Amino acid sequence: MEASSAPVPPSPEARPRRSGYRRLPVQQRREQLIAVALELFASRPPDEVSLDDVAEAAGASRPLVYRYFAGGKQQLYEAALRTAAQELTSRFTVPLAGSPTEQLSSVLESYFAFVAEHDAGYSALLRGGSVVETQRTSAIVDDVRRAALKRTLRHLGVREAGPRLTLLVRSWIAVVEGTSLSWLDEGRALPVGELREWLVDQFMAMAAATALHDPQTARVLSALLALEGPDAPRAARLREVLTG
Amino acid sequence: MEASSAPVPPSPEARPRRSGYRRLPVQQRREQLIAVALELFASRPPDEVSLDDVAEAAGASRPLVYRYFAGGKQQLYEAALRTAAQELTSRFTVPLAGSPTEQLSSVLESYFAFVAEHDAGYSALLRGGSVVETQRTSAIVDDVRRAALKRTLRHLGVREAGPRLTLLVRSWIAVVEGTSLSWLDEGRALPVGELREWLVDQFMAMAAATALHDPQTARVLSALLALEGPDAPRAARLREVLTG
Numbered sequence: 001m002e003a004s005s006a007p008v009p010p011s012p013e014a015r016p017r018r019s020g021y022r023r024l025p026v027q028q029r030r031e032q033l034i035a036v037a038l039e040l041f042a043s044r045p046p047d048e049v050s051l052d053d054v055a056e057a058a059g060a061s062r063p064l065v066y067r068y069f070a071g072g073k074q075q076l077y078e079a080a081l082r083t084a085a086q087e088l089t090s091r092f093t094v095p096l097a098g099s100p101t102e103q104l105s106s107v108l109e110s111y112f113a114f115v116a117e118h119d120a121g122y123s124a125l126l127r128g129g130s131v132v133e134t135q136r137t138s139a140i141v142d143d144v145r146r147a148a149l150k151r152t153l154r155h156l157g158v159r160e161a162g163p164r165l166t167l168l169v170r171s172w173i174a175v176v177e178g179t180s181l182s183w184l185d186e187g188r189a190l191p192v193g194e195l196r197e198w199l200v201d202q203f204m205a206m207a208a209a210t211a212l213h214d215p216q217t218a219r220v221l222s223a224l225l226a227l228e229g230p231d232a233p234r235a236a237r238l239r240e241v242l243t244g
Numbered sequence: 245m246e247a248s249s250a251p252v253p254p255s256p257e258a259r260p261r262r263s264g265y266r267r268l269p270v271q272q273r274r275e276q277l278i279a280v281a282l283e284l285f286a287s288r289p290p291d292e293v294s295l296d297d298v299a300e301a302a303g304a305s306r307p308l309v310y311r312y313f314a315g316g317k318q319q320l321y322e323a324a325l326r327t328a329a330q331e332l333t334s335r336f337t338v339p340l341a342g343s344p345t346e347q348l349s350s351v352l353e354s355y356f357a358f359v360a361e362h363d364a365g366y367s368a369l370l371r372g373g374s375v376v377e378t379q380r381t382s383a384i385v386d387d388v389r390r391a392a393l394k395r396t397l398r399h400l401g402v403r404e405a406g407p408r409l410t411l412l413v414r415s416w417i418a419v420v421e422g423t424s425l426s427w428l429d430e431g432r433a434l435p436v437g438e439l440r441e442w443l444v445d446q447f448m449a450m451a452a453a454t455a456l457h458d459p460q461t462a463r464v465l466s467a468l469l470a471l472e473g474p475d476a477p478r479a480a481r482l483r484e485v486l487t488g
Contacts, residue, residue, distance in 0.1 A: 175415040178414060189407065209446045238486050243479075
């Protein structure tokens with residue numbers, strides 16, 4: 001929705017109630033409101049953040065916020081979510097240097113940094129049951145998951161993934177998501193570096209289990225192990241622990 | 245669901261408006277309404293099922309449904325969800341015979357049967373964004389996940405699970421859930437028997453990756469491998485594929 005299509009209540013930006021809010025250009029004001037909303041949604045579950053809270057934190061009036069977000073809190077929440085989703089997706093970039101598992105670990109580092117920044121909002125969104133959750137917000141989250149799937153497959157050098165390889169990557173992404181939620185739930189008690197290494201090991205192990213059922217995954221895993229170098233120490237340790 | 249509780253139009257029950265509905269004892273009527281609602285919620289997303297649909301399918305009047313569920317569709321949905329949750333939880337029973345992986349496979353068989361029966365409702369619920377989803381419905385789903393965690397840990401012979409072992413089992417449960425959703429999404433294209441075997445292999449592999457980071461999981465895995473018999477063929481195949 002465009003700000004211009006919103007109904008125009010007593011133009012508070014032009015005629016401020018008190019001695020005047022700072023006047024900002026339209027796009028800048030919109031971005032400021034979204035940034036302020038994101039900060040509030042990160043510190044409290046969305047159900048506990050009101051439009052007035054956003055207005056107050058932004059140093060703006062309630063009507064001004066409505067001028068930009070005629071749909072009120074729900075629209076503001078969705079705009080904030082879209083901004084957060086874009087930011088998260090941009091973090092999926094894989095560094096050029098390093099072995100595949102080092103690269104994976106680096107992407108996980110950005111991911112956990114994002115989770116730490118968006119804390120309460122991230123948690124409430126993925127946990128479900130919030131009043132601001134709609135089919136639209138679910139679709140935004142699904143888009144992020146799809147982007148993560150696409151990037152991971154590209155990183156693995158796969159052009160067209162069959163259903164089993166797709167299931168593997170989707171499952172691993174679900175494990176990453178669940179792990180980050182558990183991490184927040186338990187007050188970040190587990191060291192994030194250890195979780196990252198655990199998730200990389202999970203990827204390797206889950207790929208191995210999938211390779212037993214799927215030639216495409218077997219080829220991907222074998223290429224990955226070759227790139228890990230002659231020892232592939234993670235694989236060696238997994239083999240050892242599976243000896244019982 | 246009992247055959248006797250299914251709506252049977254045309255029948256004495258289905259001569260509404262004229263000679264009156266069949267009179268059922270309170271508890272039986274309540275159960276019948278829930279059973280009918282469950283069937284409807286299984287075949288269509290909850291947002292597309294109305295209270296009138298339930299009344300009609302139950303051969304009951306709208307006011308009668310409201311007499312049992314004053315909160316309307318939302319309350320009926322939650323009651324149906326609670327019934328489904330109980331039924332699912334009761335399926336987590338592990339058979340006494342067989343190796344640990346055979347037992348796991350058998351529990352997964354009941355789980356997938358449940359998913360197949362509740363199809364659209366299961367999918368809509370876990371996907372999120374439905375209007376009937378509230379903090380209460382999320383709590384019911386979380387209870388089922390907690391029950392699954394508890395049963396799995398008990399099955400592994402664990403009394404007090406540390407954070408890493410808990411994370412492993414929770415992650416595996418998330419993978420089972422995501423896999424069942426993908427299975428439905430793709431029109432059940434992948435053979436369910438293969439998915440079940442894949443999930444058992446995933447458990448073994450994920451436990452191995454966790455054992456690298458956690459002595460408790462290492463002990464559990466080692467006990468599991470011992471029970472699998474001298475060859476533990478699944479572990480052997482995993483080792484092989486990890487050799488690259």
